[in-house]
Amino acid sequence: MKQFYLYFLLFFVFQSGISQDISIGKRDAMYSEILQQNREFSIYLPPSYNTAINQKYPVLYILDGDYNFQYVAGFLELQGAISEVVPEMILVAISGKGTTEYRKNCKPNVAGVEDSGNAEEMTSFIAKELIPYINKNYKASDYKILGGHSAGGIFIVNTALNHPNLFNNYIAISPALYWGNNAMEVIMKNTWGATESTTANVYFSLANEKGMGVARFLKKVPKKIMDKNVKFQEFPDENHNSVGLLTYKWALSAIFEKWFVEKEYFASAVEMKNHYAEVQSLYGSIFNIPYTVIGNTHYMLQKDEMKLKEVQAALKELNPNGLVLFNTYRAGKLIAEKKYDEAESLLNEALTINPNNFDSYNVLAKVKLAKGDTEGASTAIKKGLDFAKQQEARQWQINELQETRDGIPKK
DSSP states (O other), X not given: OHHHHHHHHHHHHHHHHHOOOOOSOEEEEEEETTTTEEEEEEEEOOTTTTTSSSOOEEEEEESSHHHHHHHHHHHHIIIIIISOSSOOOEEEEEOOOSHHHHHHHHSOOOTTOTTOOOHHHHHHHIIIIIHHHHHHHSOEEEEEEEEEETHHHHHHHHHHHHOTTSSSEEEEEXXXXXXXXXXXXXXXXXXXXXXXXXXXXXXXXXXXXXXXXXXXXXXXXXXXXXXXXXXXXXXXXXXXXXXXXXHHHHHHHHHTTTTXXXXXXXXXXXXXXXXXXXXXXXXXXXXXXOHHHHHHHHHHHTTOHHHHHHHHHHHHHHOHHXXXXXXXXXXXXXXXXXXXXXXXXXXXXXXXXXXXXXXXXXXXXXXXXXXXXXXHHHHHHHHHHHHHHHTTOOHHHHHHHHHHHHTSOOO
């Protein structure tokens, strides 16, 4: 009996030791004086969020956040941090608070429509309370996007019609524009129809579905607005519930088309500065500079020391985090050439800019080990692991550090 108890205890301890929660976000909340209720929302922060210095991120706000948060957060991780085809972004997923409350919040108050809602109050909450809260408590840039699906698409369209300057872009995923006997057409007639111009940029999508009222609505949008401000994409192979993922891929890729580095590298510092001058003018910020672009630029210019120095100077001016990435990447390549002192000098510069960068400590540990400094390598990798855990690094990033640690001979 004692043996069985001991076995059970050891099994429990072992299982507890390897079990851990994996989280892709956090829950936050605030009290709304406008809505007179507590409002919850989920937050996704990109991988570089806790590591980069003086970096602000575009923000994607979405409706029905409890329903859509996981898939949109995973998508942003793939497209932003892994594929690097859009900037890394913050996601704010607003809780729907249940179907009845959610639909009421999404629908505007239209005369004669029985199931009208309080969309304007909800918009006021987002504009006057939620956005200021996010800007104060998170590293949010001024560039923001609003997305919503189905009933949430009604809210997107209403906000774009009545508050075109609140967001930089609006994404209406298969919006339920049949609602209220096509009531949104009345609002459109009194806004876009009256002015025949708008500053709103709206992306509409539709799956393999009929009767949503989208085609009918778009036919009544003034031609000038259709040509300049409205984009529409049908996804005939998707259904109403699956169309969200492809809509975000299409819309965000289009929105950040000018941010994306089409050649995947820069042939010179001048080319880099020209690209990010355009990005700055279009988006108000250059956001993060992709690691792959930095690595590819180094690879293409590695035999031209003068151009490499010019790129370093440009990165220092444009985005110090980019210089940290460049120096760390270059130092790793110099290890193979046995240029250990030069590599260490680059890493020391990187760590002067960002003393808490775990990637720089990872490469520094490799340099120390290559120089035969086992104690220095152990100290560097310990710092790197400590910072990675403090900064809530992704597990694959921690794996890289642990692999370096495991390669250092034990005393």
